[in-house]
Amino acid sequence: xxxxxxxxxxxxxxxxxxxxxxxxxxxxxxxxxxxxxxxxxxxxxxxxxxxxxxxxxxxxxxxxxxxxxxxxxxxxxxxxxxxxxxxxxxxxxxx
Amino acid sequence: xxxxxxxxxxxxxxxxxxxxxxxxxxxxxxxxxxxxxxxxxxxxxxxxxxxxxxxxxxxxxxxxxxxxxxxxxxxxxxxxxxxxxxxxxxxxxxxxxxxxxxxxxxxxxxxxxxxxxxxxxxxxxxxxxxxxxxxxxxxxxxxxxxxxxxxxxxxxxxxxxxxxxxxxxxxxxxxxxxxxxxxxxxxxxxxxxxxxxxxxxxxxxxxxxxxxxxxxxxxxxxxxxxxxxxx
Numbered sequence: 001x002x003x004x005x006x007x008x009x010x011x012x013x014x015x016x017x018x019x020x021x022x023x024x025x026x027x028x029x030x031x032x033x034x035x036x037x038x039x040x041x042x043x044x045x046x047x048x049x050x051x052x053x054x055x056x057x058x059x060x061x062x063x064x065x066x067x068x069x070x071x072x073x074x075x076x077x078x079x080x081x082x083x084x085x086x087x088x089x090x091x092x093x094x095x
Numbered sequence: 096x097x098x099x100x101x102x103x104x105x106x107x108x109x110x111x112x113x114x115x116x117x118x119x120x121x122x123x124x125x126x127x128x129x130x131x132x133x134x135x136x137x138x139x140x141x142x143x144x145x146x147x148x149x150x151x152x153x154x155x156x157x158x159x160x161x162x163x164x165x166x167x168x169x170x171x172x173x174x175x176x177x178x179x180x181x182x183x184x185x186x187x188x189x190x191x192x193x194x195x196x197x198x199x200x201x202x203x204x205x206x207x208x209x210x211x212x213x214x215x216x217x218x219x220x221x222x223x224x225x226x227x228x229x230x231x232x233x234x235x236x237x238x239x240x241x242x243x244x245x246x247x248x249x250x251x252x253x254x255x256x257x258x259x260x261x262x263x264x265x266x267x268x269x270x271x272x273x274x275x276x277x278x279x280x281x282x283x284x285x286x287x288x289x290x291x292x293x294x295x296x297x298x299x300x301x302x303x304x305x306x307x308x309x310x311x312x313x314x315x316x317x318x319x320x321x322x323x324x325x326x
Protein backbone atom coordinates (compact mmCIF):
# COMPACT_ATOMS: atom_id res chain seq x y z
CA UNK A 1 0.00 0.00 0.00
CA UNK A 2 1.31 3.46 -0.94
CA UNK A 3 1.27 5.98 1.90
CA UNK A 4 2.23 9.65 1.92
CA UNK A 5 3.12 10.58 5.48
CA UNK A 6 3.40 14.01 7.11
CA UNK A 7 5.50 13.85 10.28
CA UNK A 8 5.43 16.50 13.03
CA UNK A 9 1.72 17.14 12.40
CA UNK A 10 -0.91 18.22 14.93
CA UNK A 11 -2.47 14.78 15.26
CA UNK A 12 -2.09 11.09 14.38
CA UNK A 13 -4.69 10.73 11.64
CA UNK A 14 -5.64 9.14 8.32
CA UNK A 15 -6.47 12.12 6.11
CA UNK A 16 -7.74 10.52 2.90
CA UNK A 17 -6.47 9.34 -0.45
CA UNK A 18 -4.69 11.40 -3.07
CA UNK A 19 -3.03 10.92 -6.44
CA UNK A 20 0.35 9.30 -5.88
CA UNK A 21 3.58 10.66 -7.34
CA UNK A 22 4.11 7.55 -9.47
CA UNK A 23 0.50 7.14 -10.59
CA UNK A 24 -2.32 5.36 -8.81
CA UNK A 25 -3.49 6.61 -5.42
CA UNK A 26 -1.80 6.87 -2.06
CA UNK A 27 -3.17 6.98 1.44
CA UNK A 28 -2.38 10.28 3.16
CA UNK A 29 -1.65 10.17 6.86
CA UNK A 30 -0.19 12.46 9.49
CA UNK A 31 1.61 11.70 12.74
CA UNK A 32 2.85 13.95 15.53
CA UNK A 33 6.14 12.04 15.81
CA UNK A 34 9.22 13.57 14.17
CA UNK A 35 10.92 11.81 11.26
CA UNK A 36 13.94 10.61 13.21
CA UNK A 37 15.07 7.27 14.64
CA UNK A 38 12.13 5.60 12.88
CA UNK A 39 9.68 7.28 15.23
CA UNK A 40 7.34 8.58 12.51
CA UNK A 41 7.41 5.17 10.81
CA UNK A 42 6.48 3.40 14.04
CA UNK A 43 3.74 5.96 14.73
CA UNK A 44 2.36 5.36 11.20
CA UNK A 45 2.29 1.58 11.63
CA UNK A 46 0.60 1.90 15.04
CA UNK A 47 -1.92 4.36 13.57
CA UNK A 48 -2.79 1.88 10.80
CA UNK A 49 -3.00 -1.07 13.24
CA UNK A 50 -5.33 0.92 15.46
CA UNK A 51 -7.47 2.28 12.63
CA UNK A 52 -7.94 -1.10 10.98
CA UNK A 53 -7.97 -3.36 14.06
CA UNK A 54 -4.91 -5.30 12.90
CA UNK A 55 -2.09 -6.81 14.94
CA UNK A 56 0.82 -4.36 14.81
CA UNK A 57 3.17 -7.18 13.74
CA UNK A 58 1.17 -7.63 10.50
CA UNK A 59 2.32 -4.20 9.29
CA UNK A 60 5.76 -3.21 8.08
CA UNK A 61 7.41 -0.59 5.90
CA UNK A 62 9.01 -2.21 2.87
CA UNK A 63 10.06 0.93 1.00
CA UNK A 64 10.51 4.62 1.70
CA UNK A 65 11.50 4.30 5.34
CA UNK A 66 13.43 7.57 4.95
CA UNK A 67 10.98 9.25 2.56
CA UNK A 68 7.54 10.80 2.86
CA UNK A 69 6.33 8.36 0.20
CA UNK A 70 6.25 4.93 1.76
CA UNK A 71 5.15 1.45 0.87
CA UNK A 72 3.50 -0.43 3.72
CA UNK A 73 3.11 -4.19 3.61
CA UNK A 74 -0.01 -5.59 5.25
CA UNK A 75 -0.03 -9.33 5.88
CA UNK A 76 -2.97 -11.57 6.71
CA UNK A 77 -5.77 -13.45 5.02
CA UNK A 78 -5.89 -11.78 1.54
CA UNK A 79 -9.64 -12.25 0.99
CA UNK A 80 -10.62 -10.71 4.32
CA UNK A 81 -7.96 -7.99 4.17
CA UNK A 82 -8.88 -6.76 0.71
CA UNK A 83 -12.58 -6.55 1.62
CA UNK A 84 -11.88 -4.84 4.93
CA UNK A 85 -9.25 -2.38 3.72
CA UNK A 86 -11.18 -1.48 0.55
CA UNK A 87 -14.15 -0.53 2.72
CA UNK A 88 -11.97 1.40 5.17
CA UNK A 89 -10.18 3.31 2.42
CA UNK A 90 -13.40 3.97 0.49
CA UNK A 91 -14.79 5.68 3.58
CA UNK A 92 -11.90 8.20 3.56
CA UNK A 93 -12.26 11.45 1.59
CA UNK A 94 -10.47 11.90 -1.74
CA UNK A 95 -8.05 14.82 -1.60
CA UNK B 96 -14.90 -7.09 19.84
CA UNK B 97 -15.31 -10.35 21.76
CA UNK B 98 -15.30 -12.32 18.51
CA UNK B 99 -12.18 -10.59 17.20
CA UNK B 100 -10.40 -11.33 20.47
CA UNK B 101 -11.87 -14.79 21.11
CA UNK B 102 -8.65 -16.77 20.68
CA UNK B 103 -6.82 -14.40 23.04
CA UNK B 104 -9.64 -14.68 25.60
CA UNK B 105 -9.43 -18.47 25.48
CA UNK B 106 -5.65 -18.34 25.94
CA UNK B 107 -6.05 -15.93 28.89
CA UNK B 108 -8.53 -18.25 30.60
CA UNK B 109 -6.23 -21.23 30.01
CA UNK B 110 -3.24 -19.27 31.34
CA UNK B 111 -4.93 -18.21 34.59
CA UNK B 112 -6.88 -21.45 34.95
CA UNK B 113 -3.88 -23.75 34.58
CA UNK B 114 -1.87 -21.82 37.18
CA UNK B 115 -4.65 -21.70 39.76
CA UNK B 116 -5.61 -25.33 39.12
CA UNK B 117 -2.04 -26.58 39.54
CA UNK B 118 -1.10 -24.37 42.48
CA UNK B 119 -4.19 -24.01 44.60
CA UNK B 120 -6.66 -26.88 44.14
CA UNK B 121 -6.93 -30.59 44.97
CA UNK B 122 -5.03 -31.30 41.74
CA UNK B 123 -1.80 -30.07 43.35
CA UNK B 124 -1.99 -32.57 46.20
CA UNK B 125 -3.06 -35.39 43.93
CA UNK B 126 -0.25 -34.80 41.40
CA UNK B 127 2.33 -34.36 44.13
CA UNK B 128 1.35 -37.68 45.68
CA UNK B 129 1.73 -39.42 42.32
CA UNK B 130 4.83 -37.66 40.94
CA UNK B 131 6.67 -36.49 44.04
CA UNK B 132 7.56 -32.84 44.74
CA UNK B 133 10.16 -32.61 41.96
CA UNK B 134 8.01 -34.38 39.40
CA UNK B 135 5.11 -32.12 40.24
CA UNK B 136 7.25 -28.97 39.87
CA UNK B 137 8.54 -30.23 36.53
CA UNK B 138 5.01 -30.84 35.23
CA UNK B 139 3.91 -27.43 36.55
CA UNK B 140 6.86 -25.62 34.93
CA UNK B 141 6.48 -27.27 31.53
CA UNK B 142 2.70 -26.71 31.49
CA UNK B 143 3.12 -23.07 32.50
CA UNK B 144 5.81 -22.47 29.88
CA UNK B 145 3.86 -24.05 27.01
CA UNK B 146 0.65 -22.20 27.86
CA UNK B 147 2.54 -18.92 28.28
CA UNK B 148 4.12 -19.33 24.83
CA UNK B 149 0.64 -19.88 23.40
CA UNK B 150 -0.65 -16.81 25.29
CA UNK B 151 2.18 -14.60 23.93
CA UNK B 152 1.55 -15.71 20.34
CA UNK B 153 -2.22 -15.13 20.73
CA UNK B 154 -1.45 -11.63 22.02
CA UNK B 155 0.95 -10.84 19.17
CA UNK B 156 -1.68 -11.93 16.64
CA UNK B 157 -4.59 -10.08 18.25
CA UNK B 158 -6.18 -7.07 16.54
CA UNK B 159 -5.46 -3.60 17.92
CA UNK B 160 -8.67 -2.21 19.42
CA UNK B 161 -8.10 1.12 21.13
CA UNK B 162 -9.80 1.63 24.50
CA UNK B 163 -8.05 4.87 25.48
CA UNK B 164 -5.74 7.08 23.44
CA UNK B 165 -2.02 7.03 23.84
CA UNK B 166 -0.73 10.12 25.60
CA UNK B 167 2.59 11.29 26.88
CA UNK B 168 1.75 10.42 30.49
CA UNK B 169 0.43 6.93 29.69
CA UNK B 170 3.60 6.16 27.72
CA UNK B 171 5.74 7.43 30.61
CA UNK B 172 4.12 5.13 33.20
CA UNK B 173 6.24 2.04 32.37
CA UNK B 174 9.35 4.17 31.88
CA UNK B 175 8.99 5.37 35.47
CA UNK B 176 7.58 2.20 37.10
CA UNK B 177 9.92 -0.36 35.54
CA UNK B 178 13.05 0.60 37.54
CA UNK B 179 11.21 -0.36 40.74
CA UNK B 180 10.03 -3.59 39.08
CA UNK B 181 13.52 -4.62 37.94
CA UNK B 182 15.04 -3.81 41.36
CA UNK B 183 12.34 -5.92 43.04
CA UNK B 184 12.95 -8.71 40.51
CA UNK B 185 16.71 -8.83 41.12
CA UNK B 186 16.23 -8.55 44.89
CA UNK B 187 13.53 -11.20 44.80
CA UNK B 188 15.76 -13.75 43.11
CA UNK B 189 18.85 -12.94 45.17
CA UNK B 190 17.35 -12.77 48.68
CA UNK B 191 16.40 -15.89 50.69
CA UNK B 192 12.61 -15.66 50.72
CA UNK B 193 10.35 -17.88 52.83
CA UNK B 194 7.45 -17.33 50.40
CA UNK B 195 9.39 -18.71 47.40
CA UNK B 196 9.11 -22.31 46.17
CA UNK B 197 11.27 -24.62 48.30
CA UNK B 198 12.55 -21.79 50.51
CA UNK B 199 10.33 -22.35 53.56
CA UNK B 200 13.37 -23.09 55.77
CA UNK B 201 14.62 -19.51 55.56
CA UNK B 202 11.61 -18.45 57.67
CA UNK B 203 13.47 -19.91 60.68
CA UNK B 204 16.50 -17.64 60.15
CA UNK B 205 17.34 -14.90 62.68
CA UNK B 206 15.95 -12.37 60.23
CA UNK B 207 13.15 -14.02 58.21
CA UNK B 208 12.81 -10.91 56.03
CA UNK B 209 16.24 -9.57 55.02
CA UNK B 210 16.84 -6.69 52.63
CA UNK B 211 14.14 -5.67 50.22
CA UNK B 212 11.70 -8.30 51.53
CA UNK B 213 10.77 -5.54 53.96
CA UNK B 214 9.40 -3.57 51.02
CA UNK B 215 7.22 -6.54 50.07
CA UNK B 216 7.45 -10.24 50.94
CA UNK B 217 6.51 -11.02 47.29
CA UNK B 218 9.10 -9.02 45.31
CA UNK B 219 9.02 -11.17 42.17
CA UNK B 220 5.21 -11.23 42.02
CA UNK B 221 5.08 -7.45 42.44
CA UNK B 222 7.79 -7.02 39.80
CA UNK B 223 5.61 -8.98 37.37
CA UNK B 224 2.47 -7.13 38.51
CA UNK B 225 4.04 -3.68 38.11
CA UNK B 226 5.44 -4.62 34.71
CA UNK B 227 2.03 -5.83 33.53
CA UNK B 228 -0.11 -3.00 34.94
CA UNK B 229 2.22 -0.28 33.65
CA UNK B 230 2.08 -1.83 30.17
CA UNK B 231 -1.74 -1.90 30.21
CA UNK B 232 -1.74 1.84 30.93
CA UNK B 233 0.76 2.60 28.16
CA UNK B 234 -0.81 0.43 25.45
CA UNK B 235 -4.47 1.18 26.07
CA UNK B 236 -5.85 -1.47 23.72
CA UNK B 237 -8.22 -4.36 24.45
CA UNK B 238 -5.69 -7.12 23.72
CA UNK B 239 -3.17 -5.55 26.13
CA UNK B 240 -5.83 -5.32 28.84
CA UNK B 241 -6.48 -9.06 28.43
CA UNK B 242 -2.84 -10.11 28.17
CA UNK B 243 -1.18 -7.91 30.79
CA UNK B 244 -4.35 -7.82 32.90
CA UNK B 245 -4.42 -11.62 33.19
CA UNK B 246 -0.72 -11.67 34.11
CA UNK B 247 -1.14 -8.92 36.73
CA UNK B 248 -4.26 -10.55 38.14
CA UNK B 249 -2.49 -13.89 38.43
CA UNK B 250 0.68 -12.44 39.96
CA UNK B 251 -1.04 -10.20 42.50
CA UNK B 252 -3.93 -12.59 43.19
CA UNK B 253 -1.23 -15.25 43.53
CA UNK B 254 0.37 -13.36 46.43
CA UNK B 255 -2.82 -13.88 48.45
CA UNK B 256 -2.96 -17.59 47.55
CA UNK B 257 0.73 -18.03 48.39
CA UNK B 258 0.28 -16.27 51.74
CA UNK B 259 -2.55 -18.64 52.59
CA UNK B 260 -0.44 -21.71 51.78
CA UNK B 261 2.68 -20.41 53.54
CA UNK B 262 0.69 -19.59 56.65
CA UNK B 263 0.01 -23.31 56.95
CA UNK B 264 3.48 -24.44 55.84
CA UNK B 265 5.48 -22.06 58.07
CA UNK B 266 3.48 -22.55 61.26
CA UNK B 267 4.90 -20.50 64.11
CA UNK B 268 7.39 -18.80 61.78
CA UNK B 269 4.58 -17.18 59.79
CA UNK B 270 3.64 -14.44 62.31
CA UNK B 271 7.32 -13.37 62.51
CA UNK B 272 7.46 -13.00 58.76
CA UNK B 273 4.05 -11.34 58.49
CA UNK B 274 4.95 -8.82 61.21
CA UNK B 275 8.25 -7.79 59.56
CA UNK B 276 6.84 -7.51 56.04
CA UNK B 277 3.79 -6.57 53.99
CA UNK B 278 2.31 -7.87 50.77
CA UNK B 279 1.58 -4.37 49.39
CA UNK B 280 4.97 -2.74 48.63
CA UNK B 281 6.12 -0.25 51.30
CA UNK B 282 3.01 -0.81 53.49
CA UNK B 283 4.93 -2.26 56.47
CA UNK B 284 7.61 0.44 56.14
CA UNK B 285 5.03 3.23 56.04
CA UNK B 286 3.16 1.70 58.97
CA UNK B 287 6.47 1.69 60.89
CA UNK B 288 6.30 -2.08 61.52
CA UNK B 289 9.69 -2.61 59.95
CA UNK B 290 12.79 -0.71 58.84
CA UNK B 291 14.97 -1.00 55.77
CA UNK B 292 18.55 -1.98 56.57
CA UNK B 293 20.60 -0.72 53.67
CA UNK B 294 23.44 -3.08 54.48
CA UNK B 295 21.08 -6.03 53.80
CA UNK B 296 19.48 -4.44 50.74
CA UNK B 297 22.98 -3.89 49.28
CA UNK B 298 23.66 -1.24 46.70
CA UNK B 299 24.80 -4.01 44.36
CA UNK B 300 21.24 -5.35 44.06
CA UNK B 301 19.88 -1.87 43.33
CA UNK B 302 22.61 -1.30 40.75
CA UNK B 303 21.97 -4.70 39.15
CA UNK B 304 18.24 -3.90 39.02
CA UNK B 305 18.91 -0.58 37.29
CA UNK B 306 21.32 -2.27 34.90
CA UNK B 307 18.62 -4.81 34.02
CA UNK B 308 16.24 -1.89 33.42
CA UNK B 309 18.70 -0.24 31.06
CA UNK B 310 19.25 -3.50 29.15
CA UNK B 311 15.51 -4.15 28.82
CA UNK B 312 14.91 -0.55 27.74
CA UNK B 313 17.55 -0.69 25.01
CA UNK B 314 16.72 -4.25 23.93
CA UNK B 315 12.94 -3.63 23.84
CA UNK B 316 12.80 -3.50 20.01
CA UNK B 317 14.81 -6.73 19.78
CA UNK B 318 12.84 -8.61 22.45
CA UNK B 319 9.33 -7.45 21.49
CA UNK B 320 9.79 -6.20 17.94
CA UNK B 321 8.43 -2.82 19.06
CA UNK B 322 10.39 0.30 19.97
CA UNK B 323 9.52 2.27 23.09
CA UNK B 324 7.62 5.32 21.87
CA UNK B 325 6.98 8.28 24.15
CA UNK B 326 4.93 10.88 22.22
